[in-house]
Amino acid sequence: MEHILKPTPLKNKFITPGVIVLIALALNGIIFLAIRLIYGLGAVTNLDMQHPWGIWIAVDVACGVALAAGGFTTAALGHVIHREKYEALIRPALLTAMLGYTFVAFGVMIDLGRWYYIWHPLVFWNGNSPLFEVGICVMFYLTVLYIEFLPLVSERFIGKVFLPGILSKLNKPIDLLLRAFDRGLSKTMFIFVISGVVLSTLHQSSLGTLMVVAESKIHPLWHTPILPLLFLLSAISVGFPMVIFESLIASWSLKLKPELSLLSRLARIIGPLLFIYFAFKLGDMVIRGTYVYLAEINTVSIMFTIELVFGVIIPLRMFFSDRVIKTKWGLFTASSLVIFGVALNRINTFLVSYDPPYAVKSYFPSIGEISLTVGMIALLVLLYRAAVLIFPVISLPDKALVPKSKYEIRGGKS
């Protein structure tokens, strides 16, 4: 071991110039949210009878779910296959997944015509509907993510609950509650960890099944009965790039030294995962003979080519290059490309390839739709920043633990 890493709440200042920009973007989004709530969806969106779903579904939900895949992939790697050296990456990924899914749930709610009925799927079931499955799984998974996060709360606050003023009466009960959670969860956490992974595989794939029903409206380059499998494989392959991407961004923003050796080791797994996705996507195209559509040059063929070349093939080559994954910039570029590719795939599947039979004009998001999406992403980043300052999420080399050299001596390394 080079050094021992310990999750620690960071001591950076919350407010920076970047943070102020994010706050402004978030407020701008909230203004449009208010208009949507008061005047209805028609007032802020470019949706119409032909295009019932816009970027609030394609970006906020479909991309949001895919890019939060770091949570279940690291949980599987760290807790299920017990690769404990990646421990330092699990907590940031968990936080992103938790905030990401909160954002997804919120995004869905804004898009629902009757947002106040969001609980209806819990009561009125339809097992035939892929959307029902996505809805239920996301609700349960969100709960699981919050449970998985609880130990961080107890770790931070057990014995340190000091509420001000009149609330101080609650200090003792809250402390006891946290201790009770901590005791209970340390024994049962594995149940939630596995549930999280299972729920993720289920709804990541069902998100693909959503568009299977609209066969006559989706371009054959994207419409395939194995859409759920492609969605699952792409979600698995984007999980670790997302972890690397966030880790590097966080280290720059919070002025930390990135755990480069750890990230490079993680990057070695991405190549094979991405290759499996690529193989299925390519195989599907060959078997269904859809490559014929690439011969004509139009929006869909160009978008498909960009998605495949920049989002899959180039990063695939990069992740198989030792030179690339040993450098910070190489890792960052390759990871960004995978993220770009998967996000573009979701946008392509839900919007670009969607060609309803009687459309007189095509859909492009309105200022309101873009503002709200950007605002929510800004809010997400702000919450992430706040969370790493409050909770022990990001691992730092712990100076206090370094002198424990005894183990190394016992291990035989002189």
Added chain:
Amino acid sequence: MAVQNRRDFLKSATFIGASAAGLSAKKTLAGIEESHPDDRMGVLVDTTVCIGCRSCEWACKDAHSLETDPLQSYQDNRSVFKDERRPSEKALTVVNEYNVAQNSNLPIDVKVQCMHCEDPACLSSCIVDAFTKHKDGTVTWDGDKCIGCRYCMVACPFQIPVFEYSKAIQPNIMKCDFCYDRTKEGLLPACVEICPVEALTYGKRDELIAVAKSRIKVKPEKYINHIYGEYEVGGTSWMYLAGIDFSKLNFVPLSNESAPGVSREIQHGLFKYFVPPLAIYALLGGIMWITKKKETVEEEG
């Protein structure tokens, strides 16, 4: 352990197979009322007869308490035919006119409304099971359950359901309800009742198909040999006759496979009796347990 897993897998595979087979035999899907083919009603639309008077548009609005101009204005106003119109929150059925006939100057008029599919994609997709297919084939929407997700609009191959985008509270999904409240009481659907030229025929679906076939047989020069809706997406309650290829009248060319069939098979494959999710759960649990044990052994050794 590996043997055990494989056996489990085979067991669950047969389990899923058996349950899928059982499903296709009984056909008791959520939201679809059990019925006999004899119960199924429908409407046959003969586009060669329709004169485009748009009385049906008026009758529909009148029957559904939608705002409407007087009946006379519908028959007089022909300018609406300039643009192709689609059903909206203001009109659940519309008539479009096409000047595409090869050997005649007469325009062809086509009434558009919900087709009331035998296996409706809206019903199968709905997240809260808000659609019902009644015994007589009518597909209705339940406003109390709907959450306004608009997945039915994505799923419908005919692009029929519409949404009230202008409402902030209780926006509705709207579509033709085959005048379910009228037919229940023995009345004809409003559009069928008012049609002055009998372009619309209401009756048992099976009998309508026979009628359509005999019309084609008697006047093969007048009709093309295709009943749109007889087989499209597994069959629809509303069916059309035409003298010209349906694609020229802007009908969506659709396969005969049930629209939500593949999607539903995937759902059932993934979820029947929760076997596959539980199998993944068990598999991951097993891996977790084995790797944990290995790690402890390594640490000790």
